[in-house]
Amino acid sequence: MKIIAAVIGTGIGSKHIEAIDKYRNSHVTIVCENDNSKFQKLKKKFPKKKIVSDYKDILKVEKNVNFISIASYDHHHFEQLKYFIKYNKFITVEKPMVLSYEQLKIIDKMISKYKTKLISNLVLREVNLFKKIKSEINKKKVYYLEGDYLWGRLFKLFGWRSKSKNYSITLGAAIHIIDLFNWFLNDKPTHVYAVGNNLLTKGSKFKGLSLTSYFFKYKNGIIAKISANAGCIHPHFHEIKIFQKDKTIVSNLKNQFKINNVNKITNFSKSKSNYPDKKNRKKIIRGFIDAILDKKKISPTVKYQIDLMKICFAADKSIKFNKEIKIKY
Numbered sequence: 310m311k312i313i314a315a316v317i318g319t320g321i322g323s324k325h326i327e328a329i330d331k332y333r334n335s336h337v338t339i340v341c342e343n344d345n346s347k348f349q350k351l352k353k354k355f356p357k358k359k360i361v362s363d364y365k366d367i368l369k370v371e372k373n374v375n376f377i378s379i380a381s382y383d384h385h386h387f388e389q390l391k392y393f394i395k396y397n398k399f400i401t402v403e404k405p406m407v408l409s410y411e412q413l414k415i416i417d418k419m420i421s422k423y424k425t426k427l428i429s430n431l432v433l434r435e436v437n438l439f440k441k442i443k444s445e446i447n448k449k450k451v452y453y454l455e456g457d458y459l460w461g462r463l464f465k466l467f468g469w470r471s472k473s474k475n476y477s478i479t480l481g482a483a484i485h486i487i488d489l490f491n492w493f494l495n496d497k498p499t500h501v502y503a504v505g506n507n508l509l510t511k512g513s514k515f516k517g518l519s520l521t522s523y524f525f526k527y528k529n530g531i532i533a534k535i536s537a538n539a540g541c542i543h544p545h546f547h548e549i550k551i552f553q554k555d556k557t558i559v560s561n562l563k564n565q566f567k568i569n570n571v572n573k574i575t576n577f578s579k580s581k582s583n584y585p586d587k588k589n590r591k592k593i594i595r596g597f598i599d600a601i602l603d604k605k606k607i608s609p610t611v612k613y614q615i616d617l618m619k620i621c622f623a624a625d626k627s628i629k630f631n632k633e634i635k636i637k638y
């Protein structure tokens with residue numbers, strides 16, 4: 310079997326093209342981009358690929374496409390997912406998969422009906438530093454985690470994100486840390502309480518919250534405090550602290566280290582390939598291709614990815630109603 314792929318959207322989607330092209334005999338044969346100013350440039354850049362502007366033309370132009378990579382704006386994911394699930398395609402969809410619980414229910418049903426193989430691009434799982442941290446964690450000894458998604462790119466909220474109905478930085482940013490902690494703990498939270506403000510964006514065209522903060526409870530009592538901070542004066546960064554009974558693991562802008570006792574601080578190696586480690590982020594999509602070609606289970610499972618969306622929707626509901634929400638899976 311061969312992967313014949315189409316990629317929709319060429320922002321982060323250009324990374325999808327790199328991840329798929331020539332990996333285990335996979336090829337992106339069609340690129341879909343509806344920004345006219347990019348269209349001609351793409352034709353020049355990819356003379357051998359077909360370039361279309363409407364996703365519904367993909368299967369008309371190349372009926373053998375079996376793999377669709379959706380990297381369009383958040384508010385286009387739902388209709389594009391619905392469309393391609395019906396055609397039984399393998400699907401990579403950028404996070405967030407969809408923008409509302411109602412949309413999720415529909416997609417969940419369709420995935421079950423069509424047995425769709427799908428992944429969302431939860432890239433932090435492939436970052437070397439976070440793999441190292443995961444290997445250091447003893448789940449039985451963890452009692453508290455902190456994770457800050459220091460986005461530091463306020464301007465991003467004023468582009469398409471301002472026009473996107475239901476856009477939220479829970480779905481756009483915090484989702485990565487929530488997923489990271491679930492992966493660290495191999496578990497999912499049971500409850501969430503969250504708050505947010507718009508002090509950085511008040512009076513601007515972005516009408517959502519630009520700072521959010523969450524407390525997640527896990528069933529064994531572990532608490533995770535997470536924030537998504539869109540406009541902080543800080544380089545783009547995922548700051549992490551893991552507290553265990555016997556040690557503390559810290560990754561901040563200055564350093565990555567563990568403390569076994571107050572007199573013993575051990576640094577982790579610090580380099581670009583360790584973090585942000587952009588190169589390895591392609592491995593989520595490549596791992597999906599491996600699973601398809603080798604007929605293995607996809608990881609994380611589709612069920613988990615649906616559950617992750619439920620966690621995010623529960624968090625936004627908590628902000629809206631200002632109360633703790635039990636997460637229903």
Ligand SMILES: NC(=O)c1ccc[n+]([C@@H]2O[C@H](COP(=O)([O-])OP(=O)(O)OC[C@H]3O[C@@H](n4cnc5c(N)ncnc54)[C@H](O)[C@@H]3O)[C@@H](O)[C@H]2O)c1
Pocket residue numbers: 317318319320321322341342343344347362363364380381382383385403404405430431432469481
């Ligand atoms: N996994 C990650 O780490 C990560 C990082 C960045 C963005 N994203 C997600 O990727 C998606 C795209 O974000 P981005 O940062 O690349 O945005 P972007 O604005 O940089 O690029 C999006 C591109 O897609 C095109 N596009 C949008 N809708 C389209 C459609 N329906 N048909 C054809 N082309 C379309 C736009 O013209 C644009 O060129 C979003 O869902 C975002 O949340 C994920």
